[in-house]
Structure formats: structure tokens, C-alpha cells
Amino acid sequence: MLVSLVLSAAFLAYVEANAYRQDLGMLAIAYALLALGMYLPLALCGSLSLAYNAYFAIGAYAVAIISHAAAAWMPVAIPIAVLISMATAALLGLVTRRLSGFHLAVATMMFGIAVHTWLLNTDSVTGGATGIGDIPRLDILGWGLDRGPLIAFGVILVWLIATAIGRLRASLVGIAMRAQRESLVAAAANGVPTAALRILALAVGAGIATLAGVLLAFMNRFVLPDSFAIKVVFLVLFMPVLGGLATPWGAVLGALLVVAFTLGFDFFQGPGSLTFGLLTLGVLLLVPNGLLGGLAALVGRRRST
Amino acid sequence: MELSLVVSGIETGAFYGLVALGYFLFLRATAAVNFAMGAYVMFAGLAYGYFSEDPSAPLVLGLASAFGAAVLFSWITEDLILRPMARRARDEFGAVMAIVALMFVIEQLAGLAFGRRPLLGRELLDGALVVGSLAIDYHDLLALVATLGTFAAVAAWLKRGRYGRMLRAVGDNEAAARALGLPVRRVRLVAVIATGLICGLAGILVAPQTALSFQSHLSFAILGFIALVLGGVGTPWAPLVGGMLVSAIEAASARYIGGFARDYVLLALVILVFSFRPEGLFTVRVRS
Amino acid sequence: MEAAKNLIRAAALVAAGWTMLGSVQAAAPTGDPITIGVVEDRSGAATFYSSESVKSVKLFIDMINHGEYLFASSAVGTAPGILGRPVKAIYEDDENNPNLTAVKTRRLLENGAQIIFFVSGSGSTLQGRIVCTEQKILCMAPTNVSAKIVQPPNNDYIFTITPQSETASAVYVEAWKKLGLTKLAFIEDESATAKTVADAYRKAFEAAGLSRVADEQVEASARDANAQLLRISAAKPDLIFDLIQSAPSSANMYRSAARLDLKLARWGTNTITAQPKIWQLAGDAINGLLVVDNLAPDNPNTNQVKAAYQKQYGADAPYVFLHSMVWDALMLTKKAAEAVGSTDGTKLRDAIEGMTDFPSSYGQKGNLLNFAKERHNGAGNKGNVVVQFAHGSPSAVWDVYQPN
Numbered sequence: 001m002l003v004s005l006v007l008s009a010a011f012l013a014y015v016e017a018n019a020y021r022q023d024l025g026m027l028a029i030a031y032a033l034l035a036l037g038m039y040l041p042l043a044l045c046g047s048l049s050l051a052y053n054a055y056f057a058i059g060a061y062a063v064a065i066i067s068h069a070a071a072a073w074m075p076v077a078i079p080i081a082v083l084i085s086m087a088t089a090a091l092l093g094l095v096t097r098r099l100s101g102f103h104l105a106v107a108t109m110m111f112g113i114a115v116h117t118w119l120l121n122t123d124s125v126t127g128g129a130t131g132i133g134d135i136p137r138l139d140i141l142g143w144g145l146d147r148g149p150l151i152a153f154g155v156i157l158v159w160l161i162a163t164a165i166g167r168l169r170a171s172l173v174g175i176a177m178r179a180q181r182e183s184l185v186a187a188a189a190n191g192v193p194t195a196a197l198r199i200l201a202l203a204v205g206a207g208i209a210t211l212a213g214v215l216l217a218f219m220n221r222f223v224l225p226d227s228f229a230i231k232v233v234f235l236v237l238f239m240p241v242l243g244g245l246a247t248p249w250g251a252v253l254g255a256l257l258v259v260a261f262t263l264g265f266d267f268f269q270g271p272g273s274l275t276f277g278l279l280t281l282g283v284l285l286l287v288p289n290g291l292l293g294g295l296a297a298l299v300g301r302r303r304s305t
Numbered sequence: 306m307e308l309s310l311v312v313s314g315i316e317t318g319a320f321y322g323l324v325a326l327g328y329f330l331f332l333r334a335t336a337a338v339n340f341a342m343g344a345y346v347m348f349a350g351l352a353y354g355y356f357s358e359d360p361s362a363p364l365v366l367g368l369a370s371a372f373g374a375a376v377l378f379s380w381i382t383e384d385l386i387l388r389p390m391a392r393r394a395r396d397e398f399g400a401v402m403a404i405v406a407l408m409f410v411i412e413q414l415a416g417l418a419f420g421r422r423p424l425l426g427r428e429l430l431d432g433a434l435v436v437g438s439l440a441i442d443y444h445d446l447l448a449l450v451a452t453l454g455t456f457a458a459v460a461a462w463l464k465r466g467r468y469g470r471m472l473r474a475v476g477d478n479e480a481a482a483r484a485l486g487l488p489v490r491r492v493r494l495v496a497v498i499a500t501g502l503i504c505g506l507a508g509i510l511v512a513p514q515t516a517l518s519f520q521s522h523l524s525f526a527i528l529g530f531i532a533l534v535l536g537g538v539g540t541p542w543a544p545l546v547g548g549m550l551v552s553a554i555e556a557a558s559a560r561y562i563g564g565f566a567r568d569y570v571l572l573a574l575v576i577l578v579f580s581f582r583p584e585g586l587f588t589v590r591v592r593s
Numbered sequence: 594m595e596a597a598k599n600l601i602r603a604a605a606l607v608a609a610g611w612t613m614l615g616s617v618q619a620a621a622p623t624g625d626p627i628t629i630g631v632v633e634d635r636s637g638a639a640t641f642y643s644s645e646s647v648k649s650v651k652l653f654i655d656m657i658n659h660g661e662y663l664f665a666s667s668a669v670g671t672a673p674g675i676l677g678r679p680v681k682a683i684y685e686d687d688e689n690n691p692n693l694t695a696v697k698t699r700r701l702l703e704n705g706a707q708i709i710f711f712v713s714g715s716g717s718t719l720q721g722r723i724v725c726t727e728q729k730i731l732c733m734a735p736t737n738v739s740a741k742i743v744q745p746p747n748n749d750y751i752f753t754i755t756p757q758s759e760t761a762s763a764v765y766v767e768a769w770k771k772l773g774l775t776k777l778a779f780i781e782d783e784s785a786t787a788k789t790v791a792d793a794y795r796k797a798f799e800a801a802g803l804s805r806v807a808d809e810q811v812e813a814s815a816r817d818a819n820a821q822l823l824r825i826s827a828a829k830p831d832l833i834f835d836l837i838q839s840a841p842s843s844a845n846m847y848r849s850a851a852r853l854d855l856k857l858a859r860w861g862t863n864t865i866t867a868q869p870k871i872w873q874l875a876g877d878a879i880n881g882l883l884v885v886d887n888l889a890p891d892n893p894n895t896n897q898v899k900a901a902y903q904k905q906y907g908a909d910a911p912y913v914f915l916h917s918m919v920w921d922a923l924m925l926t927k928k929a930a931e932a933v934g935s936t937d938g939t940k941l942r943d944a945i946e947g948m949t950d951f952p953s954s955y956g957q958k959g960n961l962l963n964f965a966k967e968r969h970n971g972a973g974n975k976g977n978v979v980v981q982f983a984h985g986s987p988s989a990v991w992d993v994y995q996p997n
Contacts, residue, residue: 095576096580229690234405284402309852413636421635423841
């Protein structure tokens, strides 16, 4: 807890230094929220959904559309966006409730692809290929958040959500969910409402991912369909694995690593997806518990000797 | 004119069928749905296109590199990635992610090796068969014959071949196969190499039919997978039936609804088929 | 390997430098370099054309540093470098992903770039230009065709060079009027760029009273376009208007058209002329296609730049309008910087807004670029040239009609 607080503060101090680092920071925050959103159903119920570009888009487009069509509703734009996403995810979860593994992955991926196509082709709602601009600043109770404070807000969100998911895992509900992952039959026999819990996890995960879109829209003040292509899902997919699935902070670490590798380092100039692909394969094969898991094991070993 | 749509639909269906056959064999051998299959096919096609670009270059160079690359990738997937991972108690999505990661590695390697531009391979046979107003390239006829031949060979191999029969045993019940003393690892290796060869063939056959780029793999992977699920895994011919069905649905929706509807139609197809065709459904586990 | 390549490159540069010294006796530029930050696409869907633009950025900056301005010396003089200082470029790959464009642009600025060139996709530029406005930096998107880029919001500091669909559409309308063609069939792919361009043309053609009888989309990785072409053929249009952006899909569409033996007038956009790979793959199937392009075989300015380009990259390196656009953007930048004596973004912007009759390396003979406060796209009617494909390349200037 203390460690995560100190690190969050250090992150803030680093990224607030200039506009470039602010953009880096916001990208890291957006990825972290997406990764956390994907982590929740994955770690708790073993449900791998790939429709996260859709929830990401819902957040961004809800803000953009409400700001133009119903400016009076702006104060509640964030909850509206989150609710739409949760409803969408619950519906998709219901439709795909009989699927697992690769079948679920492909079905949700097709949904993500179809949403991108829809964003591109539905000019009357989404502005079509050139998107929607002129999005106002985020305003919380009359306090307008410019880039700097917006990032601080994002960091707080990530911290709260990661901490909450960590607590949830430890709590009773979490135990029920994991029991369900270990054995569906056993969990059902013990009265754990498996299907409902799974859909709840998918919906909450989608809600978290939506926040990434909301923040990005307020940051760039312009939304475009190509920001929400299925490509982003494949990038986010690697993050929880890189960091480690034992804790939600693994997803956050994974997001930071991906940003660092795409942009932070000067020595690296190759195509980004090649590096992540190789890095993910390396982690999966050599450090199966992810980097945080590996670190914990290392620390544990040192203590015991 | 509509007849040419049917002809191209059959060609496309045969291609999806080959990809699905790759999935089928790999699944039989390793119990993993290998989504990187599309990337093998694409890489093989680009390799063939790249080396056959210069008309004076020997054809065998392109053929060898296509088959070689696809077999190599297939072997890497099983022996260097899935098998080491299966030794540990890992969740299924570990395998899913490893395969997706590999898919992107192959995509970018293809971009680096062959350039980020479209490539078209040389036809294996020149000329075309003209029937009335319809002209069918000899290459396309050859592709069809080669595809049918491959299916027949795989079916015969699974039924009568030494390793083929063992593969069925390994796929049906690995523990029992081990207890009986079957060389499980060698059987798997043979099947994985066969998968690579099929992907190599698919790449070589498709490269002259359509311009490929380093990003072509995702749609191959998706459509091949849908074909597999649609056809089911009951017989080795099922992937071909699945491929033809997917191609027919795709062509019909593009012809009678319009090209824009493709992504929506495929989504509806996936959800319907995956949810309501339990015989095509199998819980995929990375070995227990 | 890389070291050896660099060695060869260095040797070539030295050799080029010596030959230049013989012809141009100008002092080598000195002092801190002026840095141009280039946002390119090295791994995404825009790589096909982005890499072509980068090739010309590299060569033309070299030429600036050696004071080789060809015809443009009438406008920019003969002094090497910009403001007497050498010019260098630094590059960032945004993977044609709009999420990355802003941050990559800021990274270029962080690393010392004073001016930004966007040569990735239109979507990238739309998202990246926000940085230009915020940081008050001159930005050029020489090769992007989307008119949205120079429209509000965030259009204060960005300029484009390529004729937009708005001016090109007038050429198509005139040409079709001459031929008596009124019923159009659009064919496009599902990329954002294709959609943007197609929407602009749809609007313009509707306003001109032309009717559209079909709108077909080809999937980006489609194997063929048979179904779409059959639908088009059933709608009985007078012509097919091709807006497919992705090179493989485009080539596949022409092969399908040849296979189906469609007897329809075929028209396309400069996307096709920008990507020689399409013509090579399409082969004879592309002959007869008419395109409103931006290069004329008889424009001496074009031919000078083309000769310099092919001297560097080989006689068979295809020269397309993208290269000319990059040339013009660099010359404009030099002219503006030297007019105001600095690289301050606001001053540069004001200088470019005041540029009129600037000699261009593309379009018909005598094409000039004109900018103004509300006009950040410098192209005019003479920037468009109607060409026809013959023998597999856009080699014939159409004799029926040319814009004036």
C-alpha cells in the first residue's frame, strides 16, 4: 500500500515536468486502466474478453457526443459512459455465456472489430472517419481540470481501482469467483452464482476500461475511430502477463513497461509490436508469474537464505 | 458473370479449408487452437512472392523458403513455446497470449524481411481455361486439385498411416496413449510438421491469387478458425466443408447486402455458430 | 552490416559534397542545426506511402545543405542550409496509430525539433496537429489529402500542399460532363482515410448534380472484389470511381475487374498514382484507368526534382507526387524561415500565410502555390493533371480535358 502510494507520487512528479511527459503519463494511465479492466474478469473468473477497444471507445465517444449534443449533461458524462459500457459488456457476456477460451476470445474480438467498423461508418452519431473535435475540459464541480490535474486525477483513479481489485481478490466474493475458476461444478454446488458473477466481473471490467477512453477524450479533446481499432486490444493483452497476474499492480506495471518500450527509450528504434511480442514470449516462458511475481520470488528466496 | 462469383467463392473456400485443416491437425496434436496459423500462411505466401518476384529466379527457392518457414514456425510454436508452458500448471489464457504474441512477432518479422509492401507470387501454371465467357486460371485449378489432394492425403494418413492412427489416439486420450507406450512426443512432432507443410502450401497457392501484405494474417486466422468451428472436428473433411460455408456466406453477404456488412455478418455468424452448434464446440485446454 | 551501410552512405555523401563544391561555390552551413521532426509510419498500414515520403525528406534535406535548389532557387536563393545553418531531420514512428501521434510529436519537440513534418496517415495528422497549436510550432502535412486537416479545430499551425478532394472533384465533374457521364459507382475500402476522401467526393458530386447508383466497400484484406463489382455492374453506372486506399486491395480489385471483363469507364484518385506497387501488381488490368493526378510529364520543375531523385535512388525508382509535395514543403519552410529570420512557429506561420505564387514542383507547367490566413492548403487548379494509364503506368496526359 505504502509502496504503491510512494510510486504513484513519484510517477506524478516525473510526468508533470513537461508536456511530452504528460502525454506519456496519460498514455500509461489509459493503458493501465484498460489493462486493469481486462485483468478483473481474467484473474477472477478466467474470462478472456477481447472487446476492450469497444469499451475504450464508448468512454471517449460518450464524452465527445454528450459535450456537443447535450452539454447540460456533461457533469454526469462519466457515469453515463460507464453505465453504457457495463450494459454492453453484460449483454455481450450473456450472448457469449456458453463460450470459453479461444471461442470467447474470437467472438469478443469480432465484436470489437464490428464496433470499430460502426464508429467509422455511422457519421450521424460518431462523426465518421474524422471523428469529433472541440471537446471541453473535464469539469468537476466547477473546477476545470487542465492537462496536469487531469493526469493527477488519472493516477488517483488507477491507484483506487488497483487497490480495490486487490482487496476484492482477498475478499469473500473474490474467493467465490476463484473457486468458480478452479471448478465450475464445485462452485455451483456450493451455491456460488457462477454465471451472474462472471457477467458482473465482465461488466465492471468494461466500466474500468471506459474510464481510459473518458480520460483520453478529455486529454486530446478530439476522438477518432482509428484510436479504437482492435490493435489496441492486442497491446493491452500483453500487459497483465508482463507484470504478473498475482496482483492488479502487475497490470499497471505492464502498462508502464509498454509505454516505456514504445516511447521512453532512445536506444530502441525497431517496430513496437515486435518487442512486445518477444518480451511477452520471454516472460511467459522464463518468468511465468510475470515480472512482479518473479520479483516477489526473488525477494522471498533472498530472505529465506 | 454470377458464375465467376461462384468460382472465386470455391477458390476462397478451398483456401479457408486448408487453413482450417492446419488448425485441425495442430489441435489434434497439441490440444491448442493455434491462432498464429494465419501468420504462418501469410509468411509463407510472402516468402514465395518475394523469391518469385524475379522471373529468372528458380521457383524452387520460393517454394523451399515458404515450406521451410511455415514448418519452422509451427515447430517453434509447439516445441519452444507450448510444450515448455504446458509443463507448468498454467491457465489456458497463457497459451492464448503466447500465441497472440508469436503472431505479432511473425507479422513484424515478415515486414522486416520482405518489406512493408504488397507482394504477388508467380503462378505455378500459366494460362487459363476458357469455358464460354468464363476464364479460369490453370493456377487456380491446380490450387483446387492440390487442396483436395491434401485433404485426401490427411484423411488417409489419419485412417491408415502409422503416426496418423497414433495421432488419433494421442488426441483422444493422451494419458491412455502414454500408458500404452505410444511415442507421444514424436507423434506430435510429425503432426506439427504436417501442419507447417499445409500452411506453407496454403501460402504458396494463395500468393499468386491475391496480393498479400504483412498484415494479411489476422483475417486468415479469423476466417480459418470460423471455418474450423463451423465444420466441426468430426472428420478430416469437416474443415473443407467449413471453409466452403464461410466463403459462401461471405460472398453472399457481399453480393446481396453489400461489402460494408461483412464485419457485422461475421460477428453474427460467430455468435450463432459458437453458441448453438455444440458439436463444433470443444473446451480447449492446454493439456491437463 | 549497419556500420558498413553507414560507411558507404558517408562515402557517398563526401563524394556528393565534392562534386557539389565544383558547381556551387557557397559556404557550407554552420552553427546549430535546424531540426525538422518527422512523424512517419514504419510498421502500420500507412508504411506503403510513408516510406516513400521519408526517402525524399532525406534526399532533399541533403540538397538544401548543399545549396542545390534547382528551379526553386528563383524563390529561395542559393545559400545552403536554412538561415545559414545546416538542416537535419529526426524521426519518430507513430505506427499510423492516432493514439501515439501526439506523444510522438511532443517527443520530437523534446528532442529539439523546431518544425514538424507529418508523413504518416491522415488520421495521425488530425490527432497530431493539436500539438502544433498548443506548442505554437509550424507543422507541414505535405502528402495528406484530407481537407479536414486544415479545417478547425486546431488548424492554426498546420499546412498541406496536396490538392484536396474539393479542387480535384471539380476536375472530375468537368471531365465527366465532357464525356456525358452522370451515373457513378463508388468503390472504397473500410479504412478511415478512404472513408474521409470518399465522403468529401460524395458531397461534391451530389452538389454538382451527379447521381450515385452504388457505394461498395472492399474489406482491407479482401482476396478479391468480385461480389462488389457484380453489385456495381447490376446498378448500371456510367463509370466506376475507385477510392480504395490499401495497395493490396486496390491491386486485387483491378485483377477482379479484368477477370470479370467489366466494360465500364474507370476513374481513380491519386492514391493509385502514389503507389506504383498497385500498377505493378495490377498489370495490364489497370490500363485505360483515368486519374486526376498531380504530376505532368511536361512540367520542367517536376522533371528537375525527378532527375535528382532518380540520380540518388536509381533510374527505375518510381517518382510519384508524394516526392514533389515533400520538396515543395521543404522549400516553403526555407523561404519562410529566411523571410522572418527565425524558426519561431507563429512567425513562420504568418510568413507562410503570406506566400503567394510560390513555384511548385508538381502539377501542370507553371503551377503556383498560394496561401492565406484562411487557406492553409496551398494547391490550386493547375495542381491537378488528368492522366491515363497506358502500358501499366500513368504515362499519357489525357487530351480531352485539363483544368485551368
